[in-house]
Amino acid sequence: MFASIMLIVMLALLATAAIAQAIDPLPFRDHAEELRFQHLTSELRCLVCQDEDLADSNADFARDLRHKVFELMQQGESDDQIKQYLVDRYSDFVLYDPPVNSRTWLLWFGPLLMLLAGGMVVVYTIRKRTRAGTPAAPTENGDDW
Amino acid sequence: MTPELGQLALILALLLAAAQCALPLVGAWRGNRALMAIARPAATGQAVFVALAFAILVSAFLRFDFSVQYVAANSNLDLPWYYRIAAVWGAHEGSMLLWVLILNVWTVALALFSRQLPEVFVARVLGVLGFISVGFLCFILFTSNPFGRLLPMPPDGADLNPVLQDPGMTFHPPVLYMGYVGFSVAFAFSIAALLGGSMEQSWVRWARPWTNAAWGFLSCGIVAGSWWAYAELGWGGWWFWDPVENASFMPWLVGVALIHAQAVTEKRGSLRAWTILLSLFAFSLSLLGTFLVRSGILTSVHAFASDPRRGTYILCFLAIVVGGALLLYALRAPKVAGGKAFALVSRESAILIGNLMFTVAAAMVMLGTLFPLLGDALNLGKISVGPPYFGLLFPLLMLPVVLLLPFGPYLRWGKSDAPVLKQVLVRVGVAAVACAIVAAFFVQGQLKAIAGVAGAVWVGVGVVLYVVKRWRDMAPGRRYPAEMAGMLLAHVGVAVFLIGVLLSESLSVTRDVRLAPGHVAVVGGYTFRFDGVTQATGPNWVAEQGVVTVTRNGAPVAVMHPQKRTYSHEQVQTTSAIDPGVTRDIYVALGEPMDANHVEGAWALRLYTKPFVRWIWGGGLFMMLGGFVSATDRRFRVKRETEATQTVTGVLQESKA
Numbered sequence: 001m002f003a004s005i006m007l008i009v010m011l012a013l014l015a016t017a018a019i020a021q022a023i024d025p026l027p028f029r030d031h032a033e034e035l036r037f038q039h040l041t042s043e044l045r046c047l048v049c050q051d052e053d054l055a056d057s058n059a060d061f062a063r064d065l066r067h068k069v070f071e072l073m074q075q076g077e078s079d080d081q082i083k084q085y086l087v088d089r090y091s092d093f094v095l096y097d098p099p100v101n102s103r104t105w106l107l108w109f110g111p112l113l114m115l116l117a118g119g120m121v122v123v124y125t126i127r128k129r130t131r132a133g134t135p136a137a138p139t140e141n142g143d144d145w
Numbered sequence: 146m147t148p149e150l151g152q153l154a155l156i157l158a159l160l161l162a163a164a165q166c167a168l169p170l171v172g173a174w175r176g177n178r179a180l181m182a183i184a185r186p187a188a189t190g191q192a193v194f195v196a197l198a199f200a201i202l203v204s205a206f207l208r209f210d211f212s213v214q215y216v217a218a219n220s221n222l223d224l225p226w227y228y229r230i231a232a233v234w235g236a237h238e239g240s241m242l243l244w245v246l247i248l249n250v251w252t253v254a255l256a257l258f259s260r261q262l263p264e265v266f267v268a269r270v271l272g273v274l275g276f277i278s279v280g281f282l283c284f285i286l287f288t289s290n291p292f293g294r295l296l297p298m299p300p301d302g303a304d305l306n307p308v309l310q311d312p313g314m315t316f317h318p319p320v321l322y323m324g325y326v327g328f329s330v331a332f333a334f335s336i337a338a339l340l341g342g343s344m345e346q347s348w349v350r351w352a353r354p355w356t357n358a359a360w361g362f363l364s365c366g367i368v369a370g371s372w373w374a375y376a377e378l379g380w381g382g383w384w385f386w387d388p389v390e391n392a393s394f395m396p397w398l399v400g401v402a403l404i405h406a407q408a409v410t411e412k413r414g415s416l417r418a419w420t421i422l423l424s425l426f427a428f429s430l431s432l433l434g435t436f437l438v439r440s441g442i443l444t445s446v447h448a449f450a451s452d453p454r455r456g457t458y459i460l461c462f463l464a465i466v467v468g469g470a471l472l473l474y475a476l477r478a479p480k481v482a483g484g485k486a487f488a489l490v491s492r493e494s495a496i497l498i499g500n501l502m503f504t505v506a507a508a509m510v511m512l513g514t515l516f517p518l519l520g521d522a523l524n525l526g527k528i529s530v531g532p533p534y535f536g537l538l539f540p541l542l543m544l545p546v547v548l549l550l551p552f553g554p555y556l557r558w559g560k561s562d563a564p565v566l567k568q569v570l571v572r573v574g575v576a577a578v579a580c581a582i583v584a585a586f587f588v589q590g591q592l593k594a595i596a597g598v599a600g601a602v603w604v605g606v607g608v609v610l611y612v613v614k615r616w617r618d619m620a621p622g623r624r625y626p627a628e629m630a631g632m633l634l635a636h637v638g639v640a641v642f643l644i645g646v647l648l649s650e651s652l653s654v655t656r657d658v659r660l661a662p663g664h665v666a667v668v669g670g671y672t673f674r675f676d677g678v679t680q681a682t683g684p685n686w687v688a689e690q691g692v693v694t695v696t697r698n699g700a701p702v703a704v705m706h707p708q709k710r711t712y713s714h715e716q717v718q719t720t721s722a723i724d725p726g727v728t729r730d731i732y733v734a735l736g737e738p739m740d741a742n743h744v745e746g747a748w749a750l751r752l753y754t755k756p757f758v759r760w761i762w763g764g765g766l767f768m769m770l771g772g773f774v775s776a777t778d779r780r781f782r783v784k785r786e787t788e789a790t791q792t793v794t795g796v797l798q799e800s801k802a
Contacts, residue, residue: 022380023736023751025659038655045529051387053531056380096531103525107516111509111538118501126494129415132486 022058026070033073040079041066043096044086053096148213148292151201155292158194158245159282161187165275169268173340181268185256188271191278192249199246202291203233209302214295215239217302223685223713224305231315232305237439237455238291240318244435245281247319247326248274255330255355262351269337270330277329280462288455307686307710307718313373321366321393325431327359328396331403332428335421336470339477349411349420354776356407356424357631360400361772367393368765376723381655381732381753383761386535391514392434398507399427402500404772409496413558414484416497421478423504429467430507436463442518485559490566492556499546506542510535547600547643550636551607554629572610577603588652597647605640608633628778635771642764649758659739661747669754671731672696678735678744686710688720691735691748695724707735707750730755 028034038055044065046057054062054069065086072082086094098104165187172180202215206229211217219232219239234240252274259267285291308314334352370390375383384390403423410420436442440456487493513530520528551573552566577599584598612633615624625633658666660675667673676692688708695702705722712718721734736749 023657023734023749025657025749034656043531043533045531051385056378056382091527093527093529096529097533098528098530103520104516104528107512107530107534110512111505111542114508115501115505115542118505122497122501125497126487126489129487129493130489 022056022062024063024066026067036079037070037073040073040082041069044069044083045094045096047090047094148201148205148210148294151198151205152286152290152292154194154198154201155282155286158191158198159279159286161191161194162275162278162282165191166272166279167275168272169275170272170340173265173268173272176265178264181264184268184271184275188249188252188256188275191275192253195242195246195249195282198292199233199242202239202242203230206230206233211300211302212294212296212298213291214293215291217295217299219303219305221302221304221685221713224310225684227315228305228310231309234318235305235309235314238285238289240322241281241285241289241439242291243319244322244326245278245285247322248278248281248329250323251326251330251355252278259351266337266341266348269340270333273333273336274329277333277466280466284455284458284462288458304685304712304714304716307712307716308377310712310718311373311377313369313377317366317369317373320362320369324359324361324363324366324400325393325396325434327355327362328400328424328428328431330355330359331424332470335424336473339421339473342477349407349417350781352424353404353407353411354778354781356400356404357772357776360397360404361769361776363393363397363400364765364769364772367397368762368769371765372762375758376721381653381721381734381751381755383649383758386513386532388514389438391510391535392437395507395510395514396427396430396434398503398510399423399430402503402507403427404775405496406500409493410484413487413493415487415493417483418474418478419500422474423500425467425470425474426504426507429463429470430511432459432463432466433511436460437514487558488560490556490561490563492553492558492561495549495553495556499549502542502546506539509538509542513538547604547639550604550639551610553636554608554611554632569607569610573603573606576606588648591651593651594648597643597651600647601640601643604643605637608636608640626778626780628775628780631771631773631775631778633771634774635768638764638767638769638771640764641760641767645757645760645762645764649755649761652756653753653758655751655753657736657749657751659747659749662745664747666750666752668752669729669756670697671702671754673733673750673752675748675750678738678748681706681708683710685713686718689735689744691722691733691750693722693733693750695731703731705731705733707733709735709737725759727759728757730758 026037028037041055042053044054046052046054046059046062046065048059048061049057052059052062054066057063069082069086072085077085083095092098098107100108165184168180168187169184172178172183202213205213205216206220207226209216209220209222215236215238219235220229224232232239234243252271255274256267256271259270331352334348334355338348367390370393371383374385374390375381403420403426406416406420406423409416436456436459440459442456513534516530517528520526552569555561555565555569580602581595581599585595588594588598612625615629654669656666656668658673660666660673662675662677665672665674672695674694674696676694678689678691681688681690688710690706690708693705693707695705703724705724707722708720710718710720719734719736721732723733724731730753732753732755734751736751738744739747739749
């Protein structure tokens with residue numbers, strides 16, 4: 001049992017070693033480039049963290065990857081090229097915006113299918129209830145709102 | 146009081162919960178009044194023992210009893226008393242105990258305020274709540290005992306995660322659980338209705354105030370969590386579409402649908418089966434949320450627990466509760482659509498469409514949250530689903546809801562007249578377009594911000610027009626019954642929320658800068674001057690505290706003190722400084738010194754200006770208030786008071802006999 005306490009302490013120490021580097025001033029050419037960088041890093045996953053994006057992560061790994069993204073931007077690569085560069089190395093897992101392909105069609109079109117199915121049920125219900133009879137005339141005393 | 150007494154209290158609570166579950170249900174089935182009468186005393190007794198167990202755990206934290214493993218793992222000698230109390234629910238075991246405690250609070254409240262309901266019905270409702278309690282008490286006793294001993298007793302404990310040492314965290318879990326667990330009442334009402342086979346509208350009227358109150362608590366809990374993420378995590382974000390946030394958001398979305406469906410069923414008798422199904426969904430999603438957070442299946446910033454035994458247990462419990470409820474539904478749900486007929490243009494139709502959008506939105510959030518887990522389990526490769534996915538689909542699904550919202554109060558039950566609606570359409574449309582054009586000049590043509598202003602005016606003007614109409618048409622005292630006032634408040638909340646989200650998202654400015662003392666940076670029209678770093682100390686931390694002076698056009702605005710704290714167990718936590726305002730927040734977070742050996746030199750800082758960000762939580766609080774105000778409507782009580790006197794006399798006669 002004491003071991004588990006020690007483990008917690010060790011984990012805490014490890015976390016300490018790699019913290020507080022998310023704030024990372026980089027020499028951007030102009031504000032537009034900075035905005036582009038902020039947008040891009042917020043759509044990329046810090047692979048060693050628990051569900052954090054690159055922009056907000058304190059991990060060393062995230063900082064290195066942020067700097068790589070910055071470097072690629074300086075070389076004039078487009079957002080898509082930079083994403084492709086990262087996907088080639090770290091798979092689609094790095095993208096918070098999963099690409100539409102055979103594995104993700106359910107993810108992207110599932111809500112649409114649910115909406116269509118639900119919509120048909122709603123239309124069916126309304127039609128049935130419309131035909132069920134003349135809707136009762138609402139009372140006009142103002143309490144039946 | 147020794148921790149073993151806490152353990153004993155939990156075992157006794159489990160036995161009473163078993164009695165509260167089994168005996169009244171059998172009694173209701175066999176028509177045995179003696180068995181049914183056990184429900185209330187058993188529930189009260191259970192609550193007493195659960196509260197005792199909880200108090201014993203709190204006292205163990207307050208007395209630094211590190212011989213209790215849970216206390217040693219989550220607190221230490223330096224932790225101030227208020228965070229030692231919050232530490233009770235800072236990790237898995239204690240938060241499960243809190244869950245059961247809150248379930249008991251709801252159960253006792255229900256036992257107290259249900260004297261006037263039919264005896265058989267109350268017996269069934271309390272029986273169902275007892276079943277849920279049995280499930281969670283077994284979970285605590287067999288897999289997550291908070292009273293386990295740690296021998297030899299360590300001289301000092303570990304630390305509560307510093308992220309949790311924040312006023313928001315003392316408050317967020319209990320309120321959120323009040324919401325989660327509150328849906329168990331609506332669930333129990335539905336199961337009782339299915340068991341009894343009585344689908345009268347009356348049970349929906351009894352369930353409505355409970356559902357509204359639970360939803361109000363859930364709104365409040367989500368707002369508190371979002372505020373905590375904003376103020377404490379130091380990233381200036383207020384919603385990350387993190388799986389644990391989604392876990393609380395799904396029941397909230399279904400809760401919105403449920404509140405509206407209950408209104409239809411209670412007032413018009415329509416959509417009975419759908420209302421029952423929604424109450425089953427709302428509570429199932431609350432359980433799923435608990436499962437997602439507590440099983441360790443997610444690797445997210447919130448999920449601290451990881452123990453496969455626990456995961457398996459909750460999954461089985463989830464399967465029994467959800468599967469059992471759905472099976473019962475399939476067998477007993479009303480097959481014949483009852484209630485009054487309605488036309489295409491009617492309030493029923495509008496609520497039905499709103500219900501569709503909210504349930505699909507909840508399903509979308511669930512799909513996006515679980516899809517990576519499914520892909521992982523089925524070896525389809527790891528993928529991430531994050532803010533770009535939810536941020537695209539959620540607004541699309543909510544657009545029809547916002548468009549319909551101003552018409553809601555004007556629509557009549559059954560059938561509505563088109564001319565009134567056209568008048569409303571013209572008025573809110575003109576107001577929205579006019580304000581959008583004015584706004585366009587202020588926000589440099591940012592489309593998102595213009596849409597925010599237009600949307601808020603569209604919704605807000607609709608509500609205001611209706612308030613004015615009621616004021617004119619109705620006699621004083623009959624203008625705004627609590628139920629309607631709650632609805633209007635919640636709908637105003639939507640307008641406030643739209644302003645907050647869309648304006649802060651589009652107009653916020655973020656910059657990471659390196660500043661030497663005396664240097665300035667300009668962000669969003671504000672000048673930030675860095676005046677170096679000093680030392681600060683708190684009860685259990687020391688901090689490097691930056692001093693940042695903010696001015697605008699030379700006039701002083703604020704002096705801000707962002708900190709980088711080192712807690713007594715070497716954990717480092719940044720604490721950002723926020724200058725709040727109605728129209729904007731200024732937000733500063735302190736990073737690292739550029740040269741670790743020269744803390745008096747330049748530092749990395751993150752500076753934000755966030756226009757209207759507070760309106761996000763303001764909107765949420767309006768919605769919460771709406772839920773609570775609606776729940777107090779006299780209509781939910783008046784009719785029962787006459788019945789109540791009869792029941793009370795009946796009970797008195799019985800006790801005399």
